[in-house]
Amino acid sequence: MSGVLLQVRNLQVYYGTDAGEVKAVDGVSFDLPRGLKLGLVGESGCGKSTMAMSMMRLIKPPGRIVGGQILLDGVDLASIPEEEMRRRRMTDISLIPQGAMNSLSPVARVRDQIIDGIKDHDVNLDKADLHRRVQEVLESVDLDPDVADMFPHELSGGMKQRVCVAIAIVLRPKLIIADEPTSALDVVVQRQVMQTIERLQEEMGISMILIGHDMGLMAQSVDLLAVMYAGRLAELGEVHEVFARPIHPYTRLLISTLPTLGQRGQFSGIPGITPSLLEPPPGCLFHPRCPKAEPACSEVCPTLIEERPGHWVACHPNGRA
């Protein structure tokens, strides 16, 4: 079981608004090898949650997948019929949604919320087996089996998050998409939940896409890091490599904004604001904020190229130097 699990090819997801078309995801391509964790990082509004929802085919109007392919083990999730996609959710690909704590039903016991997904996928299990399955999955996310009979309001934020993880893995998917799974949690609980997710991911050989804005969390957990800016990938590579030798000026600036455990007071902001996706600037979308911008940058939009083995960047040569 090696090789590439997921291939995203030139994915385009647009939102139609009264003011015009918003290209939330515009030509994103990447490969995810089996068993690895990919981090997708970017500022608010860069299209990272849209990526998550389109990979699950849960994009709702006015949003739509305009073009491109999402190949999971060779099957294009972007074009299969809705009924087939429904069957593949949870069995092949599942989502730990953003603010997972609010995505549980407040009126159903944890047990029923876990069983619901199993039943919906026509898994034929008798009552005793279902019961055992629920116990197993709760134990695997480090929850007490008693939690099965509780309602969400009886659980803490971290416990609710674990229930969401349990629901996501109960049918053993090949790929988990975790959209800011810990953004509402305290650092200690965040660390515990992330370590549970990582342990499961390793034990069950699940691949993962972790979406977030916290570069610190990314550095702690992922194997590959993709930096997104205004709907496009700016840089993609092995996480140590990207942190140690970032190529794109945006990535470099982003890393310089992070408070590290070094000299105190050594971090700075990035001037300017993210561009409006309704009226994107011509050429490279980052050029109005880029310290290395040249005339060419405002004319031609750079494509993602492999600058070093396994390290991709979308920037004109002057910025990469």
Added chain:
Amino acid sequence: MTALLQLENVTKVYRGGLFRRRSTVALEDSHVTIGGERPTILAIAGESGSGKTTMGMLLLGFIGPTEGRVLFGGQNLWQAPKATWQQFRREVQAIFQDPFEVYNPFYKVDHVLTVPIAKFGLAKSRAQERQLVEEALINVGLRPEETLGRYPHQLSGGQRQRITIARALLLNPKVIIADEPVSMIDASLRATILRSLQGLKNDQGISILYITHDLATAYHICEDIMILYLGSVVEAGDVETVITEPEHPYTRLLVGSIPWPDPNRRWGHAEEVAKGKALRMATSGCKFAPRCPHAFEMCHLARPPLYRTAQSRAVACYLYRESPMMEGSAISTVLGVNERGNGSSATRAGL
């Protein structure tokens, strides 16, 4: 000299449930001092439910203490005349977490800036009002012509947060209470806003209480830090030594869980405290003892006092019982010392 703002033996209990039978002790016997002779940035850190926001609300006079006193210039705020409150509202300003909820979407952003000017009669004419507003905006790095006359939805989160800082500055405050001012803001802007806070301290001599759960930013902009756990201070001192050499087991857990942005410095998989969450139990012992890997008999019996482990450090933990004990009210004496980490490892009892 008396500090501008002080909490003295303050306890805050929230009552809830039917007939107010359920009560939660949000803050217990706390002492904080802010706005002394030298301006400083003091961080109040802890997880949700540690009482850090309650502390901010008490210092802002939004809620009154259940026990103890809130002192403003040495005067008990809750027995002070109206004139003192007027002065208090001017000299102590707030910056809140969410720059989206502070604004009324029907008013232009100018409104939040002109209201305090009118309220406190700062300007004699329209032109003077305009000048004050523009100065305040320039102070926080905003261009007035790009900001004024706009509606809140037309501005980014970072711009809105900087306008709330500008508003706080209009009144020439002596103290700013900033409750999670950057937690909703992207990394690219976070640094810019923290820099403007630092600028306020350095250039205008304003003392800032920085309430946060983010130890990484606290490490960079603060001088001193107090760590709260379930309403009690567990450790206080110079931020550099507290973060780089945490002493209290809870601080160690907290510091060990910071996701530093460095893939070569990952969280250890061997966990000191694998499970357990903050339990709000009535205990006469140390509140952290149920989760603490070093807890021994004594910890469950009586609440640990503060031990002064170094000139600039106080820790409420029996592991340091060989260090001299100190009164809770003396906690401000370990802050603002900034001796930069000598002697703090001298009394590392039994570890």
